[in-house]
Amino acid sequence: xxxxxxxxxxxxxxxxxxxxxxxxxxxxxxxxxxxxxxxxxxxxxxxxxxxxxxxxxxxxxxxxxxxxxxxxxxxxxxxxxxxxxxxxxxxxxxxxxxxxxxxxxxxxxxxxxxxxxxxxxxxxxxxxxxxxxxxxxxxxxxxxxxxxxxxxxxxxxxxxxxxxxxxxxxxxxxxxxxxxxxxxxxxxxxxxxxxxxxxxxxxxxxxxxxxxxxxxxxxxxxxxxxxxxxxxxxxxxxxxxxxxxxxxxxxxxxxxxxxxxxxxxxxxxxxxxxxxx
Amino acid sequence: xxxxxxxxxxxxxxxxxxxxxxxxxxxxxxxxxxxxxxxxxxxxxxxxxxxxxxxxxxxxxxxxxxxxxxxxxxxxxxxxxxxxxxxxxxxxxxxxxxxxxxxxxxxxxxxxxxxxxxxxxxxxxxxxxxxxxxxxxxxxxxxxxxxxxxxxxxxxxxxxxxxxxxxxxxxxxxxxxxxxxxxxxxxxxxxxxxxxxxxxxxxxxxxxxxxxxxxxxxxxxxxxxxxxxxxxxxxxxxxxxxxxxxxxxxxxxxxxxxxxxxxxxxxxxxxxxxxxxxxxxxxxxxxxxx
Numbered sequence: 001x002x003x004x005x006x007x008x009x010x011x012x013x014x015x016x017x018x019x020x021x022x023x024x025x026x027x028x029x030x031x032x033x034x035x036x037x038x039x040x041x042x043x044x045x046x047x048x049x050x051x052x053x054x055x056x057x058x059x060x061x062x063x064x065x066x067x068x069x070x071x072x073x074x075x076x077x078x079x080x081x082x083x084x085x086x087x088x089x090x091x092x093x094x095x096x097x098x099x100x101x102x103x104x105x106x107x108x109x110x111x112x113x114x115x116x117x118x119x120x121x122x123x124x125x126x127x128x129x130x131x132x133x134x135x136x137x138x139x140x141x142x143x144x145x146x147x148x149x150x151x152x153x154x155x156x157x158x159x160x161x162x163x164x165x166x167x168x169x170x171x172x173x174x175x176x177x178x179x180x181x182x183x184x185x186x187x188x189x190x191x192x193x194x195x196x197x198x199x200x201x202x203x204x205x206x207x208x209x210x211x212x213x214x215x216x217x218x219x220x221x222x223x224x225x226x227x228x229x230x231x232x233x234x235x236x237x238x239x240x241x242x243x244x245x246x247x248x249x250x251x252x253x254x255x256x257x258x259x260x261x262x263x264x265x266x267x268x269x270x271x272x273x274x275x276x277x
Numbered sequence: 278x279x280x281x282x283x284x285x286x287x288x289x290x291x292x293x294x295x296x297x298x299x300x301x302x303x304x305x306x307x308x309x310x311x312x313x314x315x316x317x318x319x320x321x322x323x324x325x326x327x328x329x330x331x332x333x334x335x336x337x338x339x340x341x342x343x344x345x346x347x348x349x350x351x352x353x354x355x356x357x358x359x360x361x362x363x364x365x366x367x368x369x370x371x372x373x374x375x376x377x378x379x380x381x382x383x384x385x386x387x388x389x390x391x392x393x394x395x396x397x398x399x400x401x402x403x404x405x406x407x408x409x410x411x412x413x414x415x416x417x418x419x420x421x422x423x424x425x426x427x428x429x430x431x432x433x434x435x436x437x438x439x440x441x442x443x444x445x446x447x448x449x450x451x452x453x454x455x456x457x458x459x460x461x462x463x464x465x466x467x468x469x470x471x472x473x474x475x476x477x478x479x480x481x482x483x484x485x486x487x488x489x490x491x492x493x494x495x496x497x498x499x500x501x502x503x504x505x506x507x508x509x510x511x512x513x514x515x516x517x518x519x520x521x522x523x524x525x526x527x528x529x530x531x532x533x534x535x536x537x538x539x540x541x542x543x544x545x546x547x548x549x550x551x552x553x554x555x556x557x558x559x560x561x562x563x564x565x566x567x
Contacts, residue, residue: 176340177377177436181391181443182367191394195381 059246071234078216085152090159115157128222143228166201284349289316297346308502321489324499370440374452376432378424385420388442410438430461447478
């Protein structure tokens with residue numbers, strides 16, 4: 001600092017009003033408001049009543065039965081199958097969207113816009129009535145196959161856009177280098193472009209997977225038998241027989257068992273991707 | 278000038294370019310390029326930026342689709358609509374300014390993926406060839422590394438090894454040292470010098486005048502989408518006949534020489550749409566009648 005002629009007091013006053021000091025003051029006010037809110041919740045909420053509505057201990061015990069395990073397993077199986085189906089279809093749609101063949105582009109665009117625009121639950125309802133509309137149309141691996149296809153059809157529309165973005169993020173020079181080595185377009189896409197594209201879109205795709213875990217709760221409209229219940233349906237059935245919300249809350253918490261590890265993995269992958277760059 | 282048959286049919290005329298035109302939208306980048314590159318010849322293409330020299334090189338292996346004109350590689354017409362372009366490309370290696378190594382593959386896999394998948398070589402054969410070529414470019418030890426772990430100069434040498442692993446008959450270089458830090462340029466140029474000594478046919482777009490003068494058999498000076506002057510390096514670089522060549526070389530060889538007026542004028546001339554008479558309708562060079 002250059003020697004200044006300003007008196008000591010003026011320097012002190014300037015210090016007190018520095019941007020850093022003002023930021024500290026603002027932060028302190030925010031903390032105080034948060035603390036007050038927390039205090040209000042603790043003081044005014046009736047813990048016992050809340051527990052009676054949402055988490056009755058005896059019903060928690062009743063929910064945590066073998067049925068919950070089956071439902072958890074079903075949710076996982078529905079999600080994984082739908083993800084694989086959606087990924088395959090989404091990749092095809094993404095490639096069609098980027099194709100030089102115009103009708104492929106149109107078809108893909110129509111598909112993506114339709115399934116992204118229409119509520120998933122309506123798609124599932126329609127899908128449930130498919131055997132009625134087209135007699136003899138049976139999806140194998142019932143009930144899993146039906147769920148995989150129904151859920152996957154919708155997921156593919158979202159994934160296609162993600163994968164398309166990933167393909168376009170691969171530098172043009174990569175394709176040129178592959179073609180200059182004599183690779184045909186299809187081989188270059190498959191061996192050079194797609195591996196890099198999937199590496200780029202792994203974090204967003206994992207996010208799609210998390211969304212899919214939760215969307216699997218909509219498949220109840222397909223009309224599944226008790227052995228095919230996933231978490232939400234299982235919780236709902238039990239909630240209506242016991243006339244209490246506890247089973248649904250427990251089922252809801254079970255989703256976290258699936259989604260929290262996935263979230264963690266995404267964070268790790270994003271951190272790694274940053275390092276690699 | 279009387280033209281012989283197109284193509285000449287002579288095996289030593291490895292690249293034949295006839296009246297090549299290329300437009301990007303309304304901008305005509307190549308305005309009738311004709312030349313023949315012979316087996317074992319090292320041809321350096323020089324010229325100011327925007328002169329179309331990279332586009333010319335990229336047209337040769339059809340990374341750019343010519344608007345008009347014909348190109349023959351090893352007497353196969355790559356501009357023929359029914360040509361097996363992929364098969365023709367396996368015979369010419371290409372090295373890019375930005376290296377374009379495959380980042381998801383190791384150095385060795387970069388060099389073997391095309392021989393294995395395109396030429397159907399066995400993994401063992403392809404790896405043996407790749408290791409040979411990596412040794413040639415001084416990177417025998419780095420086969421297991423990934424491109425991101427290498428310096429720019431090393432990456433470009435891997436790119437050369439990758440192209441050589443297809444055992445091409447000729448090599449195209451698109452400003453191979455332009456993206457490199459100055460201290461890394463030398464290694465890449467020395468690899469290219471060694472390659473030239475083995476008798477490889479090379480077409481090199483470059484700004485390295487010293488390299489062109491030392492290694493090239495022929496220098497092509499391009500400006501405004503036409504070949505302005507071509508011949509042995511001692512003539513084109515050492516004693517240029519055309520005023521545009523002289524202006525360009527003066528600026529390149531003495532970068533401290535600032536002559537904004539001349540540069541702007543040169544630019545205006547290039548884009549005025551009046552190619553100079555000496556370039557208009559230029560016919561194929563007869564090559565050197567050695």
